[in-house]
Amino acid sequence: MQCPSCHSENVIKNGRIHNHKPKFACKACGRQFVENPQNRISEDKKALIDKLLLERISLAGIARVVEVSERWLQSYVNQKYKETPRKVQVKKKPKGKLVIQCDELWSFVGNKHNKQWVWLAIDQETGEIVGVFVGDRSRQGAQGLWESLPAVYRQCGVCYTDFWEAYLGVLPTQRHRAVGKETGKTSKIERFNATLRQRVSRFVRKTLSFSKKLENHIGAIWYFVHHYNETLSVAAD
Incomplete structure (x- = not known):
């Protein structure tokens, strides 16, 4: 087992992540990681989350339904809201009343x-x-x-x-x-x-x-x- 950041072999077990997969920590640089990480969040699942954010459902409820961690979901939502334009987008109107x-x-x-x-x-x-x-x-x-x-x-x-x-x-x-x-x-x-x-x-x-x-x-x-x-x-x- 090597640290993905500094490649040190001075690695110890450090608990488990939300899906019970073992987590490790590098004593040399402090990096925490899992073995063979996989991107579990598909684009289809993200699209579903985008729709659920428009309904009267709490983030904790969305996390339970979509089966993602609340920590990941909060980070995803923070970024989405940060990128949302703060200017109205409406059809062009002719001058008049x-x-x-x-x-x-x-x-x-x-x-x-x-x-x-x-x-x-x-x-x-x-x-x-x-x-x-x-x-x-x-x-x-x-x-x-x-x-x-x-x-x-x-x-x-x-x-x-x-x-x-x-x-x-x-x-x-x-x-x-x-x-x-x-x-x-x-x-x-x-x-x-x-x-x-x-x-x-x-x-x-x-x-x-x-x-x-x-x-x-x-x-x-x-x-x-x-x-x-x-x-x-x-x-x-």
């Missing part, structure tokens, strides 16, 4: 004292999510949502919101409409908020699957938003 609905969704990371508000905007006609920002519920959050919108919406969009004061001074006065729920003018974005809570486990109000890292919280939101917009495009075609 566009109508969007905006709202804020409460969430938290780590514990309920660390509130993270998810600011969202939806195209009233196409149903696409066209703006996303995660932050506090102040004017800075409203500004982040406004800046996340594609340029055509900032130039031509009429924005319907609730009466939350943070929108004032950020959205153009001549194109901002503050309305109550009874008008139905914000019903689409409110319905998407419900969808998000039902589909993504970390947004369920009483859950043990809450986010522990802000980066993954934001990545999970963007991952779902991109999938949601893609399904709308497929349905339209």
Whole structure:
């Protein structure tokens, strides 16, 4: 038995990995390894994991179903969310009258004292999510949502919101409409908020699957938003 890093033969047994395969440690360089390692995670299994991340299933549940270690799965998810684009991908819109609905969704990371508000905007006609920002519920959050919108919406969009004061001074006065729920003018974005809570486990109000890292919280939101917009495009075609 030789160390794969330094090729030293000063190797000892060092327990077992999750599937009970013996693990070894090199006393010369400290490298830990298994004999004849194999990549057990097939591309088909990764594709299945990608789909399960879009359902209301905890990472521990996915690990049990797909039969992978939670440690490997967490590393895989961390990388996937890190690589997920933080910019909306929507169909090109002609300049003209566009109508969007905006709202804020409460969430938290780590514990309920660390509130993270998810600011969202939806195209009233196409149903696409066209703006996303995660932050506090102040004017800075409203500004982040406004800046996340594609340029055509900032130039031509009429924005319907609730009466939350943070929108004032950020959205153009001549194109901002503050309305109550009874008008139905914000019903689409409110319905998407419900969808998000039902589909993504970390947004369920009483859950043990809450986010522990802000980066993954934001990545999970963007991952779902991109999938949601893609399904709308497929349905339209």
